[in-house]
Amino acid sequence: xxxxxxNSEALNIQEGKTATLTCNYxxxxxxYLQWYRQDPGRGPVFLLLIRENEKEKRKERLKVTFDxxxxxxxxxxxxxxxxxxxxxLCALDPEYGNxxxxxxxxxxxxxx
Amino acid sequence: NAGVMQxxxxxxxxxxxxxxxxxxxxxxxxxxxxxxxLPEEGLKFMVYLQKENIIDESGMPKERFxxxxxxxxxxxxxxxxxxxGDSAAYFCASSPEGLRQGTQYFGPGTRLLVL
Numbered sequence: 014x015x016x017x018x019x020n021s022e023a024l025n026i027q028e029g030k031t032a033t034l035t036c037n038y039x040x041x042x043x044x045y046l047q048w049y050r051q052d053p054g055r056g057p058v059f060l061l062l063i064r065e066n067e068k069e070k071r072k073e074r075l076k077v078t079f080d081x082x083x084x085x086x087x088x089x090x091x092x093x094x095x096x097x098x099x100x101x102l103c104a105l106d107p108e109y110g111n112x113x114x115x116x117x118x119x120x121x122x123x124x125x
Numbered sequence: 126n127a128g129v130m131q132x133x134x135x136x137x138x139x140x141x142x143x144x145x146x147x148x149x150x151x152x153x154x155x156x157x158x159x160x161x162x163l164p165e166e167g168l169k170f171m172v173y174l175q176k177e178n179i180i181d182e183s184g185m186p187k188e189r190f191x192x193x194x195x196x197x198x199x200x201x202x203x204x205x206x207x208x209x210g211d212s213a214a215y216f217c218a219s220s221p222e223g224l225r226q227g228t229q230y231f232g233p234g235t236r237l238l239v240l
Contacts, residue, residue: 017167047228056129056216056231057168102167111181112158112170113229 015040019103019116026093028125034088036103036116043105046079046086051100051118060101061088093123127152129219129232137238138207146202146235150219157200158229159192162214174200207239 017038026032036046045064049057063070063079063086070077076089090097100120104113130149138144150157155176160168170184174194185192189207194200204211214236218229 049231054234056218056233059228059230062228104168111173112184113168114170115160115167117165117167 015107015114017041017103017105017114017116019101019119021117021119023120023122025122025124028094028123030093032090032093032097032121032123034101034103034119034121036086036088038084038105041084041105041107041114042081043107045106046077047104047113048075048077048086048088049102049104049115051102057102090121093121095123095125097121098123129217129230131215131217131232131235133235134233135236135238137240139240140208141206144204144207144211144237144239146204146215146217146237148200148202148217148219148232150200150217151221151230154219154221154230156220156222156229157194158218158220159200159202160216160218162216162234164213168216171202204237207237209239212237212239 019036045062047062048060050060051057061070061077063077065081074091078087100118102115102118104115107114129151132147157174159171162168172185172192173181177196189205191203214234216231216234218231220229
């Protein structure tokens with residue numbers, strides 16, 4: 014069956030460290046994968062999109078990798094800050110244009 | 126440039142009543158998507174619409190749920206005869222050209238509580 018999985022346990026890290034979140038998928042062949050941030054009581058906010066022919070994408074303190082062989086994407090936040098605390102969602106488009114399939118999200122808590 | 130707007134933000138209904146959720150996409154966006162998020166679960170796709178057309182409703186329950194995106198006005202997600210299991214956050218997203226060309230932008234959601 015098709016699945017997209019993220020770490021179900023919350024990730025607790027110290028301010029200044031690098032946070033690494035994992036997204037694994039099975040039985041999909043996505044052309045791209047996206048990462049979103051969601052704060053409590055709010056809608057998801059788009060962060061980064063990485064295409065299947067891209068190994069890595071960066072935006073300020075954010076970095077995403079995409080390994081189509083391992084069927085995995087890693088999301089990194091360097092020099093993390095308490096304001097980075099949120100739920101991070103990965104999503105992929107399984108049918109080239111009609112919808113996104115989301116993982117359940119990983120809660121990140123950055124402590125000062 | 127205003128973002129995606131949804132109203133109401135919170136909606137309380139009793140079992141058997143109807144719920145109407147509205148979504149105004151970002152200016153210039155003609156593609157609208159509805160998702161549902163249950164507690165502790167990820168967002169689940171419900172329906173994808175373009176102006177006056179339903180493109181993909183594969184995630185929509187067959188009964189009691191309907192969606193429209195008229196030529197003028199907001200997109201509406203309608204739930205008839207609500208049941209407690211319909212309690213969830215409903216998010217609308219919009220995009221200018223469909224997902225193949227880019228991403229989608231989400232609204233703040235409508236939190237539906239069925240008593």
